[in-house]
Amino acid sequence: MVQLTWRNGLDESEAAEVTALLSEAADADGVAPAGEHVLLRLQAHRGVVEQIEPVQADVGGSEHFVVRGTDGALVGYAHLDTAGETSGDALVAELAVHPQHRRRGIGATLIEALLERAELPADPDARSRDTEDEPAGAASARLLIWSHGQHPGALRLAERFGFARSRELWRMGRELAGAELPQESLADGVSIRAFRVGQDEAAVVRVNHRAFRWHPEQGDMTERDLRDKQQQDWFDPAGFLLAVDDSDELLGFHWTKIHPDGTGEVYVVGVDPAARGSGLGRSLTAAGLRHLQEAGCRQVMLYVEGDNGPAISVYERLGFQRWDSDVQFGR
Structure with missing residues (x-):
């Protein structure tokens, strides 16, 4: 009972x-x-x-x-x-x-x-x-x-x-250990730097909202949510990569994560809609993969919506394969 x-x-x-x-x-x-x-x-x-x-x-x-x-x-x-x-x-x-x-x-x-x-x-x-x-x-x-x-x-x-x-929701993954990774290809005036705690929160939340306005969970992230995650053991600003223009205006970001078992994760890749079509998302993803590889991760995984064909194609071209999936049931 x-x-x-x-x-x-x-x-x-x-x-x-x-x-x-x-x-x-x-x-x-x-x-x-x-x-x-x-x-x-x-x-x-x-x-x-x-x-x-x-x-x-x-x-x-x-x-x-x-x-x-x-x-x-x-x-x-x-x-x-x-x-x-x-x-x-x-x-x-x-x-x-x-x-x-x-x-x-x-x-x-x-x-x-x-x-x-x-x-x-x-x-x-x-x-x-x-x-x-x-x-x-x-x-x-x-x-x-x-x-x-x-x-x-x-x-x-x-x-x-x-x-x-x-x-x-698909979980995709690939090997990192010993792998040859794609190079970043950034437009003139664009560079990638690490997240600065206490300075970049508002810009990240703004771009995240613009990039994920359609997403049922990610699009609602607030500055408080972001600061709460900064208190987690896994948070590392060195693995939170921001793409900025020559005025330090945020264009996109790749937030990586390392799990306790050493598996890396493409946690969130977000690109401002105004910067789409420039290959920035692929370059940010490549930069994050390189960071995880240099940090010693032997594998990397990510989550992607199962009906997001364009994103799945990009990840497949980057060497990712479907591992398993989560399903949401409704009534």
Whole structure:
């Protein structure tokens, strides 16, 4: 028998339990069950202006579904991103079940709770009067749930509860050790330099917004988000490469990341729309790959939208191949 409870915030001890569960699931499956933004929210808290005693993982736009066994041990968890709810956007969930407690209905319990929160019936064949004529797809979905790495258990749950594929995110990678990398080819007056902490945040956020206005997550990055990431162990300004003109105006950037296992990542490549068509994105990518290679990374990976054919073609020409993919299911 398990017990599910809802939280709008977790204390430090419970946040640590959730982080440990996510880590154990990642070790068992070879892929993290939740994205980086979930881990960042588990570490965050509201400021003292917003509440008397800041509680970890109590941040706006996050809700937590916690499942415990009869002995009180944490056996399942779901994070629900509600940031877009007030503007009519779908709720977005990510969940994990402890590897030692799978195939016992815990995943289904979490899905049912998320469906109830989204005011959707657990029975996929049940259609309310308000939704029976709506077309299927991400645009009309009330609830979106990620399956990172397309875990078989997640695929079974998606089918059982009538979720449809709405988005696919590819993970592509290539070898770096001993590889010959392409050279940068920059236009006259353009140079690449490292990010300057405390000076470049506003410019990066401005270009990021212009470059990713269409993107459901990346385009909303704020200066606070950027500064929060600067506090992470992996952050290295030397690997945050900025392309600037001769007036030091930011044209684009390549933010690289090195994972604990030594794998490099093309974390974000953003080019101001006004600078597109000049080959700047490819040159920034090449510069970042060279940085990661010189830092000792033997492999490098990146994420790209599965329907972004032009970007996939660019990465394939740079030697990347598809490794696996994450799927977002909607209802």
